[in-house]
Amino acid sequence: MLKALTLMAPLALLAACGPSNEARYLISAAPGEKVANLRSRTIEVRLVSLPSYAAASEIVAEGDGGALFALGGAQWADDPARGMTAALARGLNQRTGAAAAMEPWPLNTGPDVRLDVRVDQAYARADGVFALTGQFAVSSPEGTVREFVKPFDILAPVNGTGPAAAADALSRALAELARQVSQAM
Template sequence: MKKIALLLLPVALLSACSGANEPRYLISAPPGERTANLRSRTIEVRQVSLPAYAAGSDIVVQGEGGALFTQDRAQWADDPARGMTSALARGLSERTGASVAAEPWPLNTGPDVRLDVRVDQAYARADGNFELSGQYAVSSPEGTVREFVRRFNIVTPIAGTGAPATADALGRALAELSRQISQAM
């Protein structure tokens, strides 16, 4: 029995050390000013589509050679796609006054508008900026608004160092994306 306990002790110590103290950061955007009164009263935000490196739980940064690395062993507190989807839904609700929800749509009557965001780039660049780029599409199942697809390229400065500054820069980038989408609608 003692031999088994001695053999399991290193495994227990390793599992206790692996990830127990890794910091986790929320994906949230600062509130924004109301920018639009929309014809749409309801908006469904589809799950944000992310590239593989940004869909993982690790916060990634670009190194001097252009490669992406995990930053300070830090992780997102939530699934990045879900976190970004929720932040966009909150931002659009604050800015437009519409009823906004992430998919699946929770009401019996369908939404006036569906928003589909596909991210191409989402990382802390080596030059001290955070890049969030891709495209978004606004569709209208009932034809109540004009449908369109637009590209976005948002670069926000990273004020400070480490994962907290990176998380803050992503939040500001998502707030800007919410502003751009609400103005385009």
Template structure:
């Protein structure tokens, strides 16, 4: 039996994970039109903190009992904390004149301000909306801007309950969050 073990292992690896994977998507920004000046020249977006259920690979939606259940055979293309952090950094960078990057900060001079997002709820609910709630903190080690904590409660309509629609609504909710961060740091 032990001489068949390597073949069994190879067969299991070959089967792999064939579930479709979905990107947290948002409409692409074009050009520099609409860029706003922030009170900082550099901004680091810390990794988004998610509840355990939202940090998993499965795409979830609320069912009739109120339980969050995985959408059959649908996974996120990237780990949710990393994908959401990068999308926020990309959106803030596209809409502002600041240099923005997700942590770890890639430059030798530290960022003038940091954004720390802590999500308390991220769920495709039965009311037909994607809910994103929590708070974000702006910190500034050199006190270039006033430090603060701001709550957010965002609800974005779901065009359907498919994984693709849940991914699009998640992206739109994160875009709204990026706009709130920008408004907080705007000159």
């Protein structure tokens, strides 16, 4: 009997590690219009800095009374900081035509500019709006462009309820952030 239990224990552990039923949502940036007259040909996008609740794998939304709650059984498909960084890099590539890549910079020649984004808030509010606020800084290792720090306060409507609506609103908010960054450069 003891031998049978010893053999069954690893099987029980394997079953517990099986596939999760939690839904996973991608972080992306919606496409946008191209920006002309960009002075930078290459952009390194540093890892986006997020508050702890936004850096967690669970998708959160504001509930009654202002508390943030995980949306039941829904997670981001990627690490949120990495996912937002990749979405911004793709958005800047599409909007500017510049070669934008996540850190670490993959080419031998350094980038013209570095983008550092620090998010203060990123969540679906109870009033049906997704808030994405913080600041972005553009630095120029070689001094080819003017360096600056600029705040952003983006509100995107959440069309519907649940994690899919929150993910879609984040996508539109990141697209707006890519637009603001590209216009500021």
